[in-house]
Every structure is written in C-alpha cells, then in structure tokens.
Amino acid sequence: MLFGRRVKPSALVVLGLVALLVGAAGGVGGWLLARGGDSLTRDVTLAEAQPGKERPPGSVADIAARVRPAVVSIEVKLGQGGGGFGSGVVIDGAGYIATNWHVVTLEGRADESAQITALFTDGTRAKARVVGTDPKTDLAVIKVEVDNPTVLAFGNSDELQVGDAVIAIGSPLGLTDTVTEGIVSALHRPVVAGGDNGQEPITYDAIQTDAAVNQGNSGGPLVDSTGALVGINSAIRSSAGNTGSVGLGFAIPSNDARRITEALIRDGRVAHADLGANVRSVSADTAEGAQVVNVTEGGAAARAGIAEGDVIRKVGDRQVRTAAELTVAVRSHRPGDTVPVVLARQGQELTIQVTLASD
Template sequence: MSEPEQGNGTPRSGVDDGAHRRLAPRPLARPAVDPGQAAVFGRPRGVPGAFGADRPVLGGNGAVRLAPPPPEALATAFGRPDGDAGTRLQRPPLDLHGEPEVEPVFWEGRPAGDAWRDPGASAVIGPPAVTEEAPAEAEAAARPGPRLSVPELLFGRRVKPTALGLLLVVALLVGAAGGVVGWLLGRIGNPLTDGGVTLAEVKPAKERPVGSVADIAGRVTPSVVSIEFKGANVAGVGSGVVIDGAGYVLTNDHVVAPAVQDTSAKLTVVFTDGKRAVAQVVGRDAKTDLAVVKVDVENPTVLQFGDSDELAVGDTVLAIGSPLSLSNTVTEGIVSALHRPVTAAGENGGPQVTYDAIQTDAAINPGNSGGALVDSSGALVGINSSIRTETGGSVGLGFAITGNYARKISQALIREGQVKHAEMNVNVRSASAETAEGAQVQNVPEGGAAAAAGVEEGDVIIRVGDRLVRNAAELTVAVRDREIGETVPVVLVRQGRELTVQVTLRSD
C-alpha cells in the first residue's frame, strides 16, 4: 500500500522513485524583529562578536588565553591524523592493507534509504515497525538451542578430550603422591604401630562336649519363649515353656493374670527366631501359680520333663527365660535346697499362693517367671517363679516350682481347664515350741477331712506321710502333693504326746 499524498495530491520534494512518499522539510520562517527588543538585546553597532573591542579580554594582555597544547603522546593517540582537516572525530576502521574499510550501504537496492542512516532522507510514513513473524521464524525461535557439553559446563568453554584426560591423569598422580607421603609420615610419626602385622588365629573350632552349658543352652533355648501382655492399663514381659507339639505353653499364673483381668490386654508369645503368635489362656491355677496358654504354630520345639525327685543339692541347673525383657538369657547355678515351701500373696486379692519349690542360686530376675529350670541333661525340672530379695534384684535366692508337680498341674489344665487339689479342711498356723515344731491347728471345720479323722483344735501336725511338717506352708504343699481321696497317715502332737491319725483327703 502506498503512502498518502500531501494536500492536493502533489508530492513534495524528496520523493525518490514514487514507491514511498516523503515529506520535504518545511520552509524556514523568519519573523520580523521588534526594533525595541533589538535595541535592548541586540549587539551594539560595529561589534561583530560576543564582546566589544573596548572590553578587556581574558588574561589582560589583549588576547584570549588558550589552554596549553596537549602532550605529544595524547595528541598521537587521540588527535586527527596528519593531513586530515575534516571535522570527523571518528576515523573509519582500516583493513589489512591499511585502507579505510567502507561499510556497505545496507539499504542499497531498496526503493527508499534508511531514514536513520541517510542524513538527506526525509520523513517517511511507512508500515508499522512490528510485523508478524513468519511461521518458520516463530518455530525456529521456539526450538531449544544446543545443550552444553560436560567440558562446557565444567570449564565454561570447549575443552579438548586429550586435555581433559591429561588433567585427570595429573590429578590422579597428585592424589597418589599425597597418599604415599601421608602413609610414610604416619609410619614415621608413630613407631609403635606396624601396618604389616598379622595376628595368628586358631583354625579348629572350639569343641563343646555333650552336656556342656553351651550344648544344653543350644538345645533348650528354642523351646523357651517370651510372653508379652499389653493393654490399656497393663504391660509386661514374662517367660514360658513349650511342653506340647500342639502349641501348649506352660507359664506362671501371675504372668497371664493381668491380661485376664484387663479385657483390653492381649497375650503374645515370641519365639527365639522372632516369630510371634497370639496366645489364648487354656487354664489357670492361682493356688500354685501355674497357667497354660495355647498358640497356633507349626512344629514348635518341645521341652521334655525330667524327674525333679531325682535332683540332689549341688546338682547343676540352668535358668532360661527373659529377665528384664532380655530374651534367651541363660544363667547357671546349682540346686541350693529341695522341698522349700514358698508362700506368696495372691494376685489382686486372690487366694494365697503356696507351692513346693526348688531353691537355686542361678540368677533369676523379674521376667524369668514362667521360664525353664533344666538339669545337666537339658530336661525340665522346674518352672522359675519367684525370688527372695531385699534389694529388688537377684541375690542367689531363686525358687522354681518342681517339675513333677508342674507336669501334674499342666496336664490337668490341658485336659479339663481347671485343677482340684487335695485338702484336709483345717486352718493352721506355724508353731515352734520345746515339745513340737510344725503346723498348729487353729480350728477344724465340721464335715471336713480333718474333723472326720479326729483332729482337734490345738493339735500340732508334724508329719504327713513320710514328709516332715515344720510350718503351715509345708503342711499345705505336703497335702497337695497327694491325690484326692487318698488316705494318708498324719502324725500330730497333742498335749505333749504324738498321735497318728488316718486322714482321707478331700477336694478343695
């Protein structure tokens, strides 16, 4: 589209070939000068310059003082070349032959010159400065540029692979040299060390004879488990022994009692290999502090019962359990005493606990309860139950329920879920006098076994069958060791004389 023409359609001067219409410069307007203003502001008559001849010039010597000439070095560097009297301050660049480079006119061949470069060009009314980019140019602008290589990224410019490889080799050599120097300095700095020493070791493995503590522990430990109970208000850890392949675990009643009394609590059995299983209570016997729980597991390691009646004082025994929540703990000791009657208060107001115990100096601590006491053959001869201490820790006075009695109670719990004990139906207290030491009868309930046998209040029972009775607890364990309905001879002292009566035991 051609540019609009001026006024009457006739183009002004400055039009090139008719492709573009240019506006010629406007004529110079010179308005008339007011004579009054000229008289005030104009030069005086006969004064051609800025100052009159009658005025003193700068410097006072009749001539204008000029600045001193510049140093020759500055004149050479920044002055005009010799023979250049023009007014240009910028010299054109020179080519290799010393000739001035002539910049080509980039508008050559176009209908109109560049108004910004051509001082003789007039104003042009042209198209908008911003035009729509061609699709190809827009696509090229949107296309991402080339990505930086690793040398460019690391060094900011392109690096030859050989130079980079040489740099790596030099770095490796410097590092190796530093390491060697450090090693040498280390050897020199500490003369007591020897980096080349090799200590001798015994190649054959240690032989452990059959029946050693290590051998017994290796065979028995997998059958001893940890029993965890956790609820809203209770939490703790005890021990237990797997006594049957169907998953029956024997433990103490005081281990499972908190979980039974708190319905939110859950019993969990943890085996030595880390396997965990939820346990259910099969039966409890609060009077003897024994209980049986059952877990659903396959092929558990079962610990066999031994004959606790064959134990003798001084025999070696091992206590295995989870004292202070430390599972798979093995301690060694001896049998310190046999047939030691132990009495303890029941759980939460329950019946008094009384059982015939094996005393041992093997270390037993809280958490060992329900664990195994085994003999030198690895057979179960007791269930660890309690300790006697004044410090709260083990002082070598631990007690375990005899294995034979634990086997009898656990078998009854598995078969029937409950246990009945033999009973004389008599209330006694411990007594010690010059004439007798034993269990003194306080009262004899009517209709009981003792009343039927003729036992009277005040009698002191000193023997049940072939077992001595030295206190009330010993009478209880001596009677419970018998069967319900069994008739047993009972020796008592009445008014200083010994009497023997036949008592047919009844169920409690």
C-alpha cells in the first residue's frame, strides 16, 4: 500500500532504483562541493578593504608625489673608463640642477672629458654640463636642456628644529627614485670630509638626520613636511666595516645651498669669508675653542691684532669649540662683514672686531 493505494511489485523496484540514484547524485555533489570542484558554480564573497587609501595633503605619499619629478639621478662616466653616480635636484626652470661637488667631479678625479647625464623620473635622459663647483662646501650646479622641468622650491633651513620630520629622495646604491623618512636629529653639526691629495677639506654646517641615506643619495634633496627643500644630502657616518646607513646622515642647509648655488649660476664660482688664520682644536680647563697656530700676513686676523696662541671662542653669535666650528662660523658671514670675535689670551677674555676677507 502506498498513500492508501496498492502498488505493483515492479513499480516498487523502479521507485527504489530512483531513490538510490538520487541519493548517489546528492552524495557526489556534496563531495564535489567539499573538494571545491571546478565543475560546479558557487558564489564566493571575500572580505575587501574600502576602496581608495587615504593620502591627505602633507602625508609622505603626497609630498613624495610632488617632489620626485624634480629629483634626478646623475651618472658620470670618465673618458678612460669608470665613473660614478649620485643624485640632484632641479632648482630653476632653465634646467639648473644642484648637487654635490664630489658627485660631478668624482671627488676631483673627473676632467673635461667626463660625460654627465641626468635621468628624470619619467625616463627622460639629458646630457648635463658643469656650471660651477665649490669644493670647500661640496656643492655644484649642472645644467640640462629640457622643456618645463619640475622645480623644487627652497625652504628656510633656519626654521628647522630638532625632531622635525624630513624626507630624503635620491638614488641610494643606484636604486633610483627612492624615498626615505626620518627626523632632524641635530642642527649645526660641523662636518669635515675629504682633504686628500693636498686638497682643502670640505667643511659645512650640517643638518643631521636619521632618514636612511646611503651612497648615491649624495646631491639629492632633503625636504620638510611641506615638500620644501631644506637641505642637500651630502655625507653619512658609518661604523667600522659598515659603509651603509646607520641613521647618521648629513645635509647642507638650504639657506647655505641657495646662496652658494646662486653665486655659481651667476659667476661660476663663490667667495667665502676668510679669517686668515690656521687653527687647531683645543680643550682645557681655562679655554676651549680654536687655538691660532699662525696668522696670514696681511689677512683679516693679522689686521685685527689676533696673534699666535690666542684661543678663539666665539664669532658673532656662534660659539666656537673646535677648528671646524670656527670655519663654519666665519663662512656664515660674507666677505667684508665686520664681526666681533671673542678670544682667550693669557687667561684673559678679549673681544676684537674683525673685518673678514675673501678666500
């Protein structure tokens, strides 16, 4: 009996077979679903982030996007083979690029046969010529012929404070268009480099930063949180046996770089204020500063009455504790400026007015 009706035995057999087939089909389908079989279509919804990552004005991504087109990689090839690379930044719409002296001259090894090429972030390559160099402060200007280059505006490096956020952009180790972020970790840090082969040492009043800077970043920009140029990356300090970044990078302040590059573009050279004295660093209970070893005959120091053995402790408003600090303190003024110089002589402190000469 089925639903109150009599059913033939043959029909029951057929119904049984149908039931077996339906059960088998259901089992196979379930197995395929469990295995993720490609033969079946199924709806899958995966979690996803909201569209569009926020990049508000002033973010690192926003600043980098605006600054990178003004940054170039610089390749220098020597006529006899070899060469080097570094970075630079476009500072004028006529195609003037600021960089380091040691980049374009390969630390004085390059000659007039050297070929200099600037590579822009859009892939443009342009031959460059040297406009002027200043080996004393490690600055140089080169020029390229390109249409409407992106220019990076100078900021005021005097307004920087320790802890301010900064971004370095350049070509570390040949990796073009690299962006790193950090802070200003010190200001007015005298840096002395070079001085090999009879050359005068490079000396400048540096911005210290922990933004990762490596070989190849030299000549590239250090920018502040507005995207303004506040420094030209120039050197790193590394531990023994380590030539990479250890969080001690140094940049030439933009106010110094602006004054020097303007002179190089205008005159092809720059004149620095000069005291006319050779000094050495001293530190003692009675005096700390730059002790005069000898004075140049007819120089600024000699005319002002500074003598051998005097210990210079202050120039203008700048404290002097080392020979390097004396150099950067003097160069912060212009030739012809008259500045008060505080010195120690035979246990007494004197203040002498000195009219600085030109080097």
